[in-house]
Amino acid sequence: MSLPEGFLSALDAAVEDVSTDPVALAAAALDRSGVVPESPPSVLVRPVTVDEVRETLRLASHYVVPVVPRGGGSGVAGAAVAGPGQVVLDVSGLDQIKEIDAVDQIAIVGPGVVTATLEAAAGRVGLRYAPDPASAAISTIGGNIATNAGGLRCVKYGVTRDAVLGLDVVLADGTLLSTGRQTLKGVAGLDLTSLFVGSEGTLGVVVGATLRLRPLPEQTLTVAAAFSDVEAAARACAAVAAARREPSMLELLDERTLRVVDRAQGTTYSQRGGALVIAQADGPAAGLEITAIAEVLGKEATWVEQGVDEESSARLVEARRLALPSIEAFGSVLIEDICVPRSRLAEAFRRVAEIGDRHGVRIYSFAHAGDGNLHPLVGYPRGPVPAGVVAAGDEIFGLALELGGTVTGEHGVGLLKRDWLAREIGPEALAVHRTLKAALDPVGILNPGKGY
Template sequence: MLIDDLHTVLPDDRIVRDPDVLRSYAHDEAEWAPYGEPAVLVRPRTADEVQAIVRQCLKHGTPVVPRGAGTGLSGGANALGGCVVLATDRMTAVKEIDPVERLAVVEPGVVNDDLRAACAEHGLWYPPDPASSPWSTIGGNVATNAGGVCCVKYGVTRDYVLGLQIVTGTGELVRLGRRTAKGVAGYDLAGLMVGSEGTLGVITEITVRLRAKRAPEATVAGYFDSTVAAGEAAAAIRAAGIVPSALELVDRHCLAAVDAWKNMGLSADANVVLLGRSDVPGGQEAAVMVECFEKAGATWAAQSTDEAEADALFAARRLAYPALERLGPVLTEDVCVPTHLVPEMLARIDLAAQRHNTQIANIAHIGDGNLHPLLITPSGDDDAQRRAQAAFDDIVADALELGGTVTGEHGVGLLKRPGLEKELGPAVLDLHRAVKNALDPHGILNPGKVVGGPVQR
């Protein structure tokens, strides 16, 4: 029996069978994504223990579902019935920070903000900063190629992963990538793992590139009457040749939800707030951003002179999703379109909301075209859920029609599989499946996610 064999290779405290705990680890934060009941939860502390778990699962033909903090929004960490959920949340060591080579070596359970704080002690900076950075882990960030607020200028997780240690689908513990600034020896297998959502290997260690600590940022804010007008301001900033260090959209629905939760007093004056930051010294870039806001029809725009006020605005942006969750189930979109088509995509999102009588709140990494429409439904309202799903499908179709993608940073998981098939087409999907079959020939690593396999409900 699998459980008995796991006890032969792991200390007892690594193995959890309590039903209440299993339920809490059975799914991520994605609404309406199916999940099953796992047979067991394992919480290893070392790479060797991960290898031992995978080998026992191979022996018994049991699926392994890797999981970080469970903050995902696409169902990528959802359990299959009878599977082993392998949680890396106890692998939390920051093994090395090298100020000379500007790199860090961490275990997958290290929380994003904890890594950033550790780097700051050395005058260094790890840029990828998803809204879940106080809770999400580096392993999960790598698995989904997470982005974040500052990624409009500094790139996403893939741009910072130098090397990985993984356990393969055949139970081998291997190292991929490098520590050097340059290297083209063989295929980029480390890069292939980034964004693979646990379907090609279980990550046990990550080596990431770091940057020098950057200059203080100037914050600008603008109020707009519509998301489309805010999108036109973002397009104008791009046209002016400016790449801000952050450019975020938050609409009135989000601001009101944050106010109701945290009493921050942010929703009184605007339907849409556009938040920008510049880390270019001198203030000229921030001034041009304010000018772009005004020309696009901002009812008010200014550079903040109060650091606490500026931080509060960005805190509201990060709090928007959990604040909306308090109102009812939230189905989260993650489409990305070419930046010059952001106003058109925002207009289409508004039309989808009207067409399907669905409340859609909007937050967005608007500077790089990554939009997060949040579809809100009352609890237990099946008809509202059906309408929201139809709006979700329309938004995916519109993004693809505009030359965009179904996911900018949340991953495919389960929710975006139909959209992925439309985006890639049969020939490219076959290439993906060939890679999956080569690296996981027995099909035990997170089956059913991303590119195929049955999903147990």
């Protein structure tokens, strides 16, 4: 697909870093979803100022050229995949931490700030950015906002939306819109901030964010418990909720995941049981809380170990953080993400395993058990995605809806789950989505084909 005559020259005049280099375009076309476009995008724009973002979108609207916003490229739903005739708008260069206010406990940042960089900067004044995506070392704040990313600490602190107080957003026509506030409370007007969080760049491009920070906990302690099987482990996690305990993390790994971690890392987790639960508690009462959680888990566990200090607690979390890299060490993986009611988590694990057996594929499952967010990872040899892998993923989405859940708890919709979004939310809600899209992006240039 060719670009409209005059567009590229106008873009070159307005933005300093505009590239049509084939190598750069090929790299900018992909995220971690495994989706490969038929051919690379036509242009890569790397703005370093908000005005350059505005000019890019103004010109794209005028010439009707599709724009795909991009951050760190760590997404797994295909929301940042770009194809021919499209402009990739890489905002990772807007990476300033403009302010960290230790009294009001807020940070004002650009969308290109890497999550771990913000965490480290906040830590220097005794604060932290509570959302904890597994991709924190490479994901950007803008990407987290675009997908409403989650993470290990969501059970206590919520997802990205719960940490976003205000946004600066460039609309499709180049208009700069500011939403929200810098206060922890505020109910004036419609909640436009939440509208843009999770919209995957289909309504506007985030160029700035005001984020809520939290005090660093005085102490974080961990307990790990092995169980005979996933059903027993899931029951134990449900019992933690029923006992009104408040973990800051509650993770569950199935036996296949433990075996691949052992194979890749030389560990022995799978020898302790057919499933592993890892829980953390933080704050001044962490010791009392983790002891109470350990007692609940210990009723059915085959093995329990409780961290006595920060170092031993960090070691107990190792299996969870090593899960994805261990799986990826032996091939490619389709990283799925569903969420079900916590009371049906055991059933979800069991039926996901049955789906894998039925399609003859390897599925490694682990979950943020505290909020029912299950990650079935479908492994396959490096190369094109086999039909059985796609079919298994499709059936997993159907299972999520059947169990009263959702097709995505934190990864977003992108290209991979677009059809399933329509089935989940229904025609009336889908029509509202499209009405909002048409109002904010009447020409239809922002991330077309993604989401709705």
